[in-house]
Amino acid sequence: MLRLAIFLSCLGGQLLADVVVATRTIRPQQVITDMDVRVQPGTRPGAHSDLIGVLGKEARVAIYPGRAVMRDAVTAPALVDRNQLVELVFAKGPLHIITEGRALGRGGTGDRIRVMNLSSRAVLFGTIVSNGTVDVTP
Known part of the structure; x- marks a missing residue:
């Protein structure tokens, strides 16, 4: 029991963390909807942990199914396109x-x-x- 307590304290709460992953291929410049992503248990440094930071944002690069949505992979949606x-x-x-x-x-x-x-x-x-x-x- 003591070993389990030491092991859990070493993890530092990582067991309770969540990560946002893509459910289907998200193409660059596509606005992300709730059908494109889901939250699953796990940790990944640099990845989003909640949907609030992802929904309504625009993908900067392609994000493939099952992969974590990294913080630098999404940005605010573009208002102005080239040649507009x-x-x-x-x-x-x-x-x-x-x-x-x-x-x-x-x-x-x-x-x-x-x-x-x-x-x-x-x-x-x-x-x-x-x-x-x-x-x-x-």
């Missing part, structure tokens, strides 16, 4: 300029991407805002 037409917003003081542009990269809220102003053909950097516009204010 976007609204460019420049706002400084009382000056507000809004024009149309083309995204030269892909990203989600807060990501910095390159965009091309369709009027001047100038290439700028901007930050994606939660409504899908790109803020090009320096």
